[in-house]
Amino acid sequence: MTTTRTDSYRAVIEEGGGAQPLVFVCEHASRAIPAKWGDLGLGEAALLSHIAWDPGALNLARGLARALGAWLVHGPVSRLVCDLNRSPDQPGAMPARSEVFDIPGNSRLAGADRAARTKAVYQPFHADLAALIAQRLALGVVPVIITVHSFTPVWHGTPRRVEFGVIHDADPRLATGIVAAAQGSGLETALNQPYSAADGVTHLLRLHATPYGLQNAMLEVRNDLIATPEAAQAMALRLAPMVSRAMTVNRAEVA
Amino acid sequence: MTTTRTDSYRAVIEEGGGAQPLVFVCEHASRAIPAKWGDLGLGEAALLSHIAWDPGALNLARGLARALGAWLVHGPVSRLVCDLNRSPDQPGAMPARSEVFDIPGNSRLAGADRAARTKAVYQPFHADLAALIAQRLALGVVPVIITVHSFTPVWHGTPRRVEFGVIHDADPRLATGIVAAAQGSGLETALNQPYSAADGVTHLLRLHATPYGLQNAMLEVRNDLIATPEAAQAMALRLAPMVSRAMTVNRAEVA
Numbered sequence: 176m177t178t179t180r181t182d183s184y185r186a187v188i189e190e191g192g193g194a195q196p197l198v199f200v201c202e203h204a205s206r207a208i209p210a211k212w213g214d215l216g217l218g219e220a221a222l223l224s225h226i227a228w229d230p231g232a233l234n235l236a237r238g239l240a241r242a243l244g245a246w247l248v249h250g251p252v253s254r255l256v257c258d259l260n261r262s263p264d265q266p267g268a269m270p271a272r273s274e275v276f277d278i279p280g281n282s283r284l285a286g287a288d289r290a291a292r293t294k295a296v297y298q299p300f301h302a303d304l305a306a307l308i309a310q311r312l313a314l315g316v317v318p319v320i321i322t323v324h325s326f327t328p329v330w331h332g333t334p335r336r337v338e339f340g341v342i343h344d345a346d347p348r349l350a351t352g353i354v355a356a357a358q359g360s361g362l363e364t365a366l367n368q369p370y371s372a373a374d375g376v377t378h379l380l381r382l383h384a385t386p387y388g389l390q391n392a393m394l395e396v397r398n399d400l401i402a403t404p405e406a407a408q409a410m411a412l413r414l415a416p417m418v419s420r421a422m423t424v425n426r427a428e429v430a
Numbered sequence: 431m432t433t434t435r436t437d438s439y440r441a442v443i444e445e446g447g448g449a450q451p452l453v454f455v456c457e458h459a460s461r462a463i464p465a466k467w468g469d470l471g472l473g474e475a476a477l478l479s480h481i482a483w484d485p486g487a488l489n490l491a492r493g494l495a496r497a498l499g500a501w502l503v504h505g506p507v508s509r510l511v512c513d514l515n516r517s518p519d520q521p522g523a524m525p526a527r528s529e530v531f532d533i534p535g536n537s538r539l540a541g542a543d544r545a546a547r548t549k550a551v552y553q554p555f556h557a558d559l560a561a562l563i564a565q566r567l568a569l570g571v572v573p574v575i576i577t578v579h580s581f582t583p584v585w586h587g588t589p590r591r592v593e594f595g596v597i598h599d600a601d602p603r604l605a606t607g608i609v610a611a612a613q614g615s616g617l618e619t620a621l622n623q624p625y626s627a628a629d630g631v632t633h634l635l636r637l638h639a640t641p642y643g644l645q646n647a648m649l650e651v652r653n654d655l656i657a658t659p660e661a662a663q664a665m666a667l668r669l670a671p672m673v674s675r676a677m678t679v680n681r682a683e684v685a
Contacts, residue, residue: 262642301564306549309518312517382641385636386636
C-alpha cells in the first residue's frame with residue numbers, strides 16, 4: 176500500500192453560467208476504483224455493469240448542462256467503493272451485494288474501513304457540492320438541483336418498460352413539472368419510477384436541496400437508451416426543453 | 431490588508447466518548463471578529479452584547495457535553511460576520527440591523543463580500559460538522575444533535591418571562607421529551623419559545639440532522655441565568671439529566 180490517509184476524491188465541477196441556477200449532479204458518473212481498493216473481488220462483467228456506475232448518465236448530464244448553460248457536479252469513484260447517494264450507515268453505501276452480484280471486497284467491512292472510505296470519497300464530494308451551493312446563494316443565485324441517473328432495463332430478470340422516470344423527495348413541484356412537460360414526447364415517462372424516495376434514493380437531494388428550500392428532482396433514464404455518447408447527447412437534447420419548461424412553470428407558481 | 435483568500439475558520443471540536451451519540455453544537459459561541467473585518471462600525475456596547483454572540487451559551491454547552499461525555503462543536507467567529515445558523519442568502523446571515531443596533535459594516539454588502547465571508551466562515555464550519563456526523567454514522571453510532579443557544583431577557587424593551595425554551599424543527603420527539611423532563615424543575619420552560627422554526631432558527635438542524643433522520647433539538651436559555659461560568663455550569667448540571675432522560679424515552683418509542 177503506497178497510498179496515504181490523505182487521499183481524497185474531490186467532486187468534479189464543470190462551471191456553468193454566472194447567473195444560471197441549474198446545477199446537475201451525477202453521483203454515479205464513474206466506475207473507477209482507485210488501486211488501493213483493488214477489484215473488490217469482482218470480475219470484469221460486474222465491474223463494467225450498472226452495479227459499478229450508471230452507464231451513460233455522465234454523458235447525459237453533461238449534454239443537459241451544456242444545452243442549458245448549467246453547472247455540472249459529478250463523482251470520480253465507483254459507487255461500489257462508496258455510494259455518494261446513500262448515508263454512510265446504510266448497507267447500500269458500500270454494498271455487499273447488488274442485484275445479482277456478490278461483492279466480496281465489501282463483505283464484513285470493519286467500521287474503520289467504512290470510516291476511511293467515507294472520509295476519502297463521501298465527505299469531500301459533499302463538502303464541495305455544499306460549498307458550490309453556499310457560494311451561489313451568497314451571490315444571490317438560488318440553485319435548482321437535478322440529479323441524473325440511469326437504470327438497467329432488466330432487473331432481477333424482469334424487463335422494465337418505463338424509459339424516463341422523474342423522482343421527487345418532499346417537494347414534488349419540479350418533478351411533476353418535468354413529467355408534465357414530457358407528455359407527447361414519445362418517451363414512456365412516469366413519476367417516481369422505477370423506484371421512489373421511499374427506497375432511499377433521494378439522499379443527496381435531502382442533504383443539499385431540501386434544507387435550503389431549493390427546487391429539485393431526480394432524473395432516471397433507462398440505460399439502453401443512452402448507451403453511446405451520441406445517444407446520450409440526443410437524449411439530453413430531448414430532455415433539456417422539458418427541464419427548462421418545468422423551471423419556468425414552477426417559478427410562476429411560486430411568484 | 432495582510433489577510434489572504436485562504437483564511438478559513440474551522441469548527442472547534444471537543445471530543446466526546448467513542449460510543450456517545452450526543453453532539454452539542456454552539457453556533458454563536460464566540461464574539462470574536464477577525465481583524466480583517468474590523469469592528470463592523472460598532473461600538474463596544476454592541477460588540478459585547480447578545481447581537482454579537484450568545485452570552486453564556488458556550489459555557490453551558492461545554493458543561494452539558496462534559497456532564498454527559500458528549501461531543502461539542504462550536505463556532506469561532508461572531509455571528510455578526512457570518513451567522514452559522516442562517517442560509518447565506520438570508521438577510522440575517524450578515525445582518526445590517528439586529529434588534530436595536532444598526533451594523534454599518536454589513537450595510538450594502540456586495541455579493542463578493544457575502545461570498546468571501548461564506549467561504550471563510552460558513553463553509554468550513556459546516557463541512558467539519560458534516561464530516562463528524564458522517565464519520566460517526568460510518569462507525570455505527572447514530573448521532574443526536576442538540577444546538578445550544580441563549581436569548582436576551584429584554585427584546586425591544588419587552589421582558590421575556592420564559593427561562594428555558596426547547597425548539598424543534600420537523601421532528602418534535604426529542605424537544606417534547608426534554609420539555610416533559612423539565613416539568614417540576616422550577617425552570618419556566620416552554621416548547622418553541624421565545625421563537626420557533628417558523629422564524630428560521632433551525633437552519634443547522636435542517637442541514638445536519640433532518641437529512642439523516644437524526645433526533646435533534648435546539649435549547650435556548652435566558653442569558654441572565656448563565657451570565658457567569660459558575661451559573662452556566664450549574665445550569666448545565668440541571669439540564670443534563672433532562673436531555674439524558676428525553677433520549678432514553680425517545681429510544682424506547684422508536685424501538
